Amino acid sequence: MADRVPLVRVENAVKYFPAGLGASVKAVDGVSFEIYTGETLGLVGESGCGKSTLGRLITQLHPATSGNIFFEGIDLTKLSGEKLRQHRRQLQMIFQDPYSSLNPRMTVGDIIAEPLENFGMLRGKAKDKRVQELLKVVGLNPYFNNRYPHEFSGGQRQRIGIARALALRPKLIVCDEPISALDVSIQAQILNLMQDLRNEFNLTYLFVAHDLSVVRHISDRVAVMYLGKIVEIADSVEIYRNPRHPYTKALLSSIPIPDPDIQAQRRVVSLAGEIPSPVNPPSGCRFHTRCPIARAPGICSETEPPLEEKGREHRAACHFSAEVPAAV
Amino acid sequence: MAAPILQVKDLKTQFFTDDGVVKAVNGVSFDLYPGETLGIVGESGCGKSVTALSILRLVQEPGRIVNGQILFKGDDLLELSNEEMRELRGKDIAMIFQDPLSSLNPVLKVGFQVEEAMFAHDRVNKKNALSRAIELLKQVRIPAASSRVKDYPHQFSGGMRQRVMIAMGLANKPSILIADEPTTALDVTVQAQILELLRDLNRDTRTAIIMITHNMGVVAGLCQRVIVMYAGQIVEEGPVHQIFHNPQHPYTWSLLRSIPRLDSDRHDRLLSIEGLPPDLISPPRGCKFNPRCQFRIDRCLREDPPLLDVGPDQRAACWVTMDRALKHKEPAVGG
Numbered sequence: 001m002a003d004r005v006p007l008v009r010v011e012n013a014v015k016y017f018p019a020g021l022g023a024s025v026k027a028v029d030g031v032s033f034e035i036y037t038g039e040t041l042g043l044v045g046e047s048g049c050g051k052s053t054l055g056r057l058i059t060q061l062h063p064a065t066s067g068n069i070f071f072e073g074i075d076l077t078k079l080s081g082e083k084l085r086q087h088r089r090q091l092q093m094i095f096q097d098p099y100s101s102l103n104p105r106m107t108v109g110d111i112i113a114e115p116l117e118n119f120g121m122l123r124g125k126a127k128d129k130r131v132q133e134l135l136k137v138v139g140l141n142p143y144f145n146n147r148y149p150h151e152f153s154g155g156q157r158q159r160i161g162i163a164r165a166l167a168l169r170p171k172l173i174v175c176d177e178p179i180s181a182l183d184v185s186i187q188a189q190i191l192n193l194m195q196d197l198r199n200e201f202n203l204t205y206l207f208v209a210h211d212l213s214v215v216r217h218i219s220d221r222v223a224v225m226y227l228g229k230i231v232e233i234a235d236s237v238e239i240y241r242n243p244r245h246p247y248t249k250a251l252l253s254s255i256p257i258p259d260p261d262i263q264a265q266r267r268v269v270s271l272a273g274e275i276p277s278p279v280n281p282p283s284g285c286r287f288h289t290r291c292p293i294a295r296a297p298g299i300c301s302e303t304e305p306p307l308e309e310k311g312r313e314h315r316a317a318c319h320f321s322a323e324v325p326a327a328v
Numbered sequence: 329m330a331a332p333i334l335q336v337k338d339l340k341t342q343f344f345t346d347d348g349v350v351k352a353v354n355g356v357s358f359d360l361y362p363g364e365t366l367g368i369v370g371e372s373g374c375g376k377s378v379t380a381l382s383i384l385r386l387v388q389e390p391g392r393i394v395n396g397q398i399l400f401k402g403d404d405l406l407e408l409s410n411e412e413m414r415e416l417r418g419k420d421i422a423m424i425f426q427d428p429l430s431s432l433n434p435v436l437k438v439g440f441q442v443e444e445a446m447f448a449h450d451r452v453n454k455k456n457a458l459s460r461a462i463e464l465l466k467q468v469r470i471p472a473a474s475s476r477v478k479d480y481p482h483q484f485s486g487g488m489r490q491r492v493m494i495a496m497g498l499a500n501k502p503s504i505l506i507a508d509e510p511t512t513a514l515d516v517t518v519q520a521q522i523l524e525l526l527r528d529l530n531r532d533t534r535t536a537i538i539m540i541t542h543n544m545g546v547v548a549g550l551c552q553r554v555i556v557m558y559a560g561q562i563v564e565e566g567p568v569h570q571i572f573h574n575p576q577h578p579y580t581w582s583l584l585r586s587i588p589r590l591d592s593d594r595h596d597r598l599l600s601i602e603g604l605p606p607d608l609i610s611p612p613r614g615c616k617f618n619p620r621c622q623f624r625i626d627r628c629l630r631e632d633p634p635l636l637d638v639g640p641d642q643r644a645a646c647w648v649t650m651d652r653a654l655k656h657k658e659p660a661v662g663g
Contacts, residue, residue: 046515153604183371183605184542188586188598195597210516217588217595237593254520255590256545260568262591263549268520274485275515 006034006070007172007204008058013067015053019279026278027053029228030067032307035172040198040205042219042236044212044251048275049225055174055208059091060084071172089119092165096177098157102149108135108160109145115167134163137200139193155186159193166197174206179214191218212255216240221313224248227278227286230307234314242326244316246294247271247287249324285319293323332359333503333536334383334421339396341375341382348609352378352391354560360504363534365527367551367568369541373605375560376540380506383538384423385413400504419449422497426509428489432481438492439465439477445499464495468525487518494525498533505529506538511546523550544587548572553641556580559606559616562635566642576644576651578623597661615647622660623653 013031016024028050035041045051056062058069060076069076071087079087092115095101102111112131116122122130132142138159149157158178165173175194179187195218198205209215215222216236223233224247232245243249250269257263271290276282282289288300295301299319307317318324341353353375360366368376381387383398385405398405400420405413417423425431433441442461446452452460458477465473468491481489490510497505507526511519527550530537539550547554547568554571556564556579564577575581585599603620606612612619618628627647635643638651653659 046517155604184544184583185371185586185601185605188600189602191588192597192600195595212516213588213590216590217592217598240590240593250517252590254516256520256523256543256549257590258544258548258572258584258587259589259591260548260572263545268524270521270524271517274487 005037007037007072008035008206009068009070010034010054010058011068011070013054013057013069014065015050015057015062016065023279026228026281028057029278029281031225031228031230033223033230033233035204035206037171037204038202039220040207040218042215042222043206043208043225044210044215044222045225046210046251046275048227048278050228050278051208051210051225052176054225055093055176055206058172058206059093059174060088061093089115089168090171092168092170092173094158094161094165094173094175094178097181098154098161099149099181101161102157104149107146107148108152111149111160112145112163112167115164119168121168130167134166137166137197138163139189153186154182155189158182158190162190162193162197166201169201170203172204172206174208176208177210178207180209180211187214194218212251213257224251227276227281229286229317231287231318232314232316233307234311234316238311238314242311242314244310244314244321244324245287245318246291246324248316250292285317293320295320330362333362333401334360335397335399336379336383337397337399339379339382339398340394341378341387341391342394344390344392345609350608351560351611352608353382354608356396356557356560356562358555358562358565360536360538362503363530363536364553365530365537365539365551367539367541367547367554368557369544369547369554370557371542371605373608374557376557377508379557380423380508380538380540383506384417384421386417386423415449418445418497418502419500420502421504421506422500422502423506423508424490424493424497424510426512428486428493428513429481431493432489434481436480437477438479438481438484442477442492442496442499445496449500460499461495464499465492467498467529468492468495469521470495485518486514487521490514490522491525494522494529498529498535501533502535504536504538506540508540509542510539512541512543519546526550544572544584556583559611560608561616561645563617563646564642564644565635566639570639570642574639574642574650576638576642576649577617577646578621578648578650578653579617580644581650582622599659599661615645623648623650623657 011032015028019025043051057064064077109131112134113127131145135142140159179190219236222236222239223230226247232248250271253269273290284301284303285305288294288296305317305319307315310316310321337357339353339356343350370376382393439461443457446457462474470491511522551568554568555562558579564580582601601620614630615628618624633645633647635645638644638649
């Protein structure tokens with residue numbers, strides 16, 4: 001379990017993308033949280049909620065519009081060039097699509113060795129040895145290093161992507177939907193591998209995904225995003241048993257459980273309407289237009305609720321969190 | 329029980345590619361009863377979608393149905409002329425697809441496309457068609473249906489487009505609706521709405537639904553009966569309760585243990601099915617699942633097991649079956 005040293009601290013991170021005519025897409029709009037050393041923090045939400053953008057802010061693949069991102073106490077948003085590059089080797093990413101994230105013209109060995117070369121870490125035989133070791137670690141034949149990505153299945157390619165992410169012995173890996181492109185029977189293989197690697201190499205994960213059952217399975221804590229904001233963050237057992245935000249509650253109730261008896265008893269909390277545009281998010285609480293318990297017009301449409309303590313290590317952004325019924 | 333409305337008998341659909349013959353559907357037989365909801369589950373390439381396309385004779389070159397019968401109310405659809413088949417498609421058996429955006433014409437109004445589905449089969453006048461289109465859009469719970477008939481597909485969200493597709497599917501009151509991964513491209517909260525809609529439509533209109541999906545949770549919530557496919561064959565079938573609580577085929581059993589469940593608090597390792605699904609050009613001898621099966625016996629390598637009765641209305645294609653397997657062997661969780 002995690003010891004409570006924050007590896008990453010995000011303070012009021014904001015990322016706007018220009019959308020023409022002076023408008024902007026408010027992809028991430030004022031988000032603060034920590035990722036503790038050794039934990040897996042899950043980040044869930046539906047398409048367009050800003051979860052992938054937030055992952056990319058932490059690895060500095062996108063520069064933040066404003067706010068601070070501290071990694072081991074150092075503000076990455078203040079760094080640039082070589083200094084940023086040196087810190088970045090501690091931060092790696094695994095991507096969703098194992099097809100487009102590997103260069104088809106490079107051998108697997110070269111793909112995995114590239115980060116080692118970028119940082120001038122190892123040369124010649126030592127480098128080859130490290131590549132073979134990494135292939136073995138992710139469960140691939142070490143003698144596959146001369147093959148090309150197209151010779152591998154989706155699950156095997158995702159293993160190659162993981163080996164590449166491990167090459168520099170990073171502290172944090174941002175995993176952006178790492179299993180959603182894979183078949184069901186292959187997903188378990190990759191999830192198990194990721195859990196083993198975390199234990200073996202003391203990794204910290206930010207696990208970004210839309211599937212709350214997968215996120216809950218692998219994460220110690222879970223953060224739920226809606227329209228660029230974190231609406232709730234808590235321990236993964238607590239968030240399921242005792243959601244304090246109506247959006248979390250709706251999300252939980254929507255996920256089908258593979259058990260017909262349980263499914264027959266569950267009731268879906270239907271949300272009215274559609275996710276509003278992140279160009280022009282609703283006033284007050286962003287969820288008020290679809291919320292089953294909102295007071296609108298009223299406090300919910302006027303005042304934005306802060307993300308505040310609702311229990312031990314449990315924060316939610318809702319004016320009426322006491323009214324959210326416990327999960328079925 | 330009433331007579332089946334659809335009987336698929338020993339269906340074989342193959343794709344004649346440059347690399348060889350892909351046996352995508354290899355001897356599939358099942359019955360569908362009026363008003364029931366039947367799930368067909370399996371991973372990509374297991375043949376579930378090709379089975380659905382074969383029923384409507386929509387398999388494209390180089391694919392061909394090479395064997396079998398598809399009896400709809402007693403008539404073999406494979407014997408019908410192209411003209412007769414066109415008359416039946418969308419009228420008696422309708423289908424909706426995974427991606428509602430590419431299934432709708434972007435330059436035609438949504439209302440027109442729903443009307444078009446009616447004109448294809450019925451002599452309805454324009455005015456009646458419009459009011460029926462609005463009624464259908466209301467039935468699939470599209471808000472402000474009477475003004476939205478004049479909108480174009482791009483003005484609808486993904487979930488609303490899928491509702492439009494369902495409305496088109498229902499336009500001629502079909503007796504069977506085939507839904508091929510209808511919620512896979514949608515967000516979970518929207519998926520829940522569409523599933524609820526399908527459940528209500530099945531209850532209110534008694535349209536039988538064949539739900540094709542890779543998601544066991546979707547089947548658990550919607551279907552009465554389920555067929556599990558692997559490598560072009562049915563490996564297990566039965567009432568949903570039996571399949572989920574007492575699966576007898578090792579593939580079904582393993583699949584259910586390999587998916588994280590929302591209601592599980594433990595972070596235990598998932599059971600992982602080692603290896604990959606087989607190549608359907610040269611599948612393994614014997615049981616197609618045997619290279620990945622931790623319970624296999626020698627016979628599995630030699631003989632392909634037929635579907636055998638393993639419980640009430642439940643059949644599995646396995647020489648071992650889970651009841652016997654678990655008596656003899658502690659299952660491995662795998663890496």
